Amino acid sequence: MSDQNQPDNLYAMRHSLAHIMASAVQHLWPDVKLGVGPVVENGFYYDVDLGGEQLSADDFPRIEAEMQKIIKAGEPFERLEMPVLDAIDWARKYGQPYKEELLNDLQRAGTTVAKDLDMDMLGVAAEGDSKVEAVSFYRNGDFTDLCRGPHAEATNKVGAFKLMRVAGAYWRGKEGNPQMQRLYGVAFATPKELRQYLDMLEEAKKRDHRKLGQELDLFVISDLVGPGLPLFTPRGTVLRNELVKFSEELQRSIGYEEVWAPHMTRIELYKKSGHYEKYPERFDVSSTESDDQFMLKPMNCPHVAQIFASRPRSYRDMPQRYMETTTMYRDEKSGELHGLSRVRALTQDDSHAFVRHDQIEDEMRGILSIVKQMYLTLDMPLSVDLSFRDEQDKYFGDPRLWEEAQATIEKVAKEEELNYKIELGEAAFYGPKIDIYVSDALGRRWQCATVQLDFVQPERFELEYTDQDGQMKRPAMVHKAILGSIERFLSVYIEHTAGKFPVWVAPEQIRLISVNQEEKTVEFLNTIVAQSRGLGLRVGVDNSNESVGKKIRAAELSKVPYTVVLGEKEISGAELVPRIRKDLVVSEEAKRYTIQEFLKTVANEAKSRVSKTSL
């Protein structure tokens, strides 16, 4: 998606580079058929059709060299306008069928098929203008392209760029269309910014959760079990469980109660909820003894709705707040799967509250406050989109109800001092929602938490309660997830921390290293291990027959927060200086501890979930 928020000059630079790249490709492959070449986040791309010839990264130096030539030439970008019909002739004459198609659409409908990326490339005078008579072109040197602009003044005013990759892309994003090759470049105003961006990518590669998951022994994906179905090792399971435990504690603190539903259901549930037909990712259970057809649950709401519906509810019973951390199954297309971030079995810290309309505000406030607590603890800044309806009539339910709900949501967001912006038209058809984004240590934004108001499912399942006046009323449903998919969140969190987890989540909090393997040393270590476990600490022991140096190194590589070497001195009661992982900022001069003091301090630190260290 093109980013219209970037500064105009940078936008123009990137846009100009797209033209320069297309021009370079045309110099090298004169028969190239050009598609579109918009600006994207951090750079630009151009879709090209080389009639069967495949580009690869090996071609980049050539293309880049040609681009540099054009840049050096300092060709001015000239804007020209011509009538649509002349433009169509032009496209035909120069053998540019894709451009011709765009122009024909423009002429006929005044727009191309609604994709932002198409819009960028067109000489559309005004969006929604149903009668386009003239279109604009930009020309630099021997290259002319249909384009709305804007552009840099000349080809030598385009900052720093680098070609990154080439990938297949369907013409106009439609599967049935011919596949073109999309050449991607990144570009920044200065070489320094480009360098910083490339460094960030490098750092991201080092932190890739798939790599760290392997190195730190957190999860595995087995071909026999299947793609998209990660298995969690003991270490990885600690991470999951600690995060989930915290999420559940927070939810309990605002009145949520745990419920449980089996992982499969008769498909009738989803026929009634209206999801069945619209949900191609479902996993059907193909053979069962009974005549019933079953499927694995792809979500939880229809299930818990049955709990609500199981008995008459009074206005006094409201809200009913159900939470469950449970796994659901979605048959993602094979090309979509990616480490932990896109899987087929995903576990959500899900909850559903059935609320009276006058309770929406309190519920939202409670949820937003625990979301804030969660991400404050995890040391990740939040930003929030309030996804509201626009004027279209695709939305379900009474517009007045929506208006009230949206006003409530915004009020709460303000009171909770959230950094929010309103996105009109982004609401789900069933209700407005709050999309919560977290930023990681590399400045990347991820959507994890979400709060959604739902007016539809209570309707579908005919949920109701008896109000004060004896009338039956329909509740609203509030869906929320704090971490979202635990698997996906872990992918973000592993990369955010680079595997250096704070003590409360660390799979191994303390590594004990023996100086030697003499009997009394081993005995001493065993005593300390027992004491640590008594305090609820997760300790690892290394009394292998290796040098202390090597054992220290192993502990460092596994990113254990605290490492303690135990030998003669400690046995005879000496204080110890724990080795503290470097990212854990030590507030004062490293204190000396007796072993017992040290263990207690770490146990308290874990309990209070501090992100740095209290040593």
Added chain:
RNA sequence: GCCGACAUAGCUCAGUGGCUAGAGCGGCUGUUUUGUAAACAGCGGGUCGUGGGUUCGAAUCCCUCUGUCGGCUCCA
């Protein structure tokens, strides 16, 4: 699902038509009894992802399938 690349030991990788497929790390065994980022020696460990083909001969070339990676598309 589509386009492209890739798949060699637990891990990281070398080997691109010619003897019995290699290295480092990890593992195991022994020597050593170690004090804050790698002691020394030895030993195991691979149907070169799967199935087929070409060839006197295939890890190496071709095809199929599976999986992985980068994108596209999708994420109600």
